Structures are given as structure tokens and as C-alpha cells.
Amino acid sequence: xxxxxxxxxxxxxxxxxxxxxxxxxxxxxxxxxxxxxxxxxxxxxxxxxxxxxxxxxxxxxxxxxxxxxxxxxxxxxxxxxxxxxxxxxxxxxxxxxxxxxxxxxxxxxxxxxxxxxxxxx
Numbered sequence: 182x183x184x185x186x187x188x189x190x191x192x193x194x195x196x197x198x199x200x201x202x203x204x205x206x207x208x209x210x211x212x213x214x215x216x217x218x219x220x221x222x223x224x225x226x227x228x229x230x231x232x233x234x235x236x237x238x239x240x241x242x243x244x245x246x247x248x249x250x251x252x253x254x255x256x257x258x259x260x261x262x263x264x265x266x267x268x269x270x271x272x273x274x275x276x277x278x279x280x281x282x283x284x285x286x287x288x289x290x291x292x293x294x295x296x297x298x299x300x301x302x
Contacts (some may be wrong), residue, residue: 190250193243196238205231206273220248221238221248221252222286223293224245224248225286225287225289225291226289227240227286228241228242228291229241229245230248230249230252230281230291231290231291231292231293231299232279232282232283232286232290232291232292232293233279233292233293234274234276234279234291234292234294234295235272235279235284236256236260236274236275236276236278236279236295237253237256237257237275237279238252238253238256239293241291241299253273256270256275256278258276259278260275260278283302286302287302288302289301289302290302
């Protein structure tokens, strides 16, 4: 059983896994170069790029489409590695990462819900 498939009681082992998973998430997202991360924060603050429920960025302007494609390609690679390691789908991993990405995104970031509605953080 993996941390993504079912909610488990918070044992010491599960706590360590959760902490490690959060660290892994932060470290994985740092793989996206600092310059790229800075650009992403600027574009999110400007409303040009938003974040979605599935862990992928969305271009809210045509001018950001290439940038978002680059960010999402890197995320997809990270998600695929984690999914393989955990024995779950890439989609499940993306949804877990989405919560952390949105939490850490700057105020003013646009967030796309699963229902297709945009709201501002």
C-alpha cells in the first residue's frame, strides 16, 4: 500500500514518509532551475500562468504557452518517476503535488478547479 492509495493512520513510519514526501516534493520542484522558478512566480503573480488541480500549470495567455509547456514537461517527468516508485498513476501523483504547488504559489495566483472554474488565491 502506498501513501497515495489510501489514507493510513499516522504512525511514526507514516509521519516519516509524509515528511520525506514533502521534502522530496520541494527538492523535486527545485530541480526546475531557480531562474525558471522565478519566472514562474512572476507569471503567476501577473495572472499569465495559473495552477490546476492536476498538478500542471495552465497558460492564461497565449504568450505563456511555450513557457508552460516547458514547466509541465519537467513536472511530468518528476511525476512519472514518483508514480513508478510508488506503484500508482501519474495522475494520482500530480494531484498530490498540486496541493503543495498551490499552497506554495504566490498570493494572487489563479487556480483552476476540477470543475473548470478559475479562482484567485
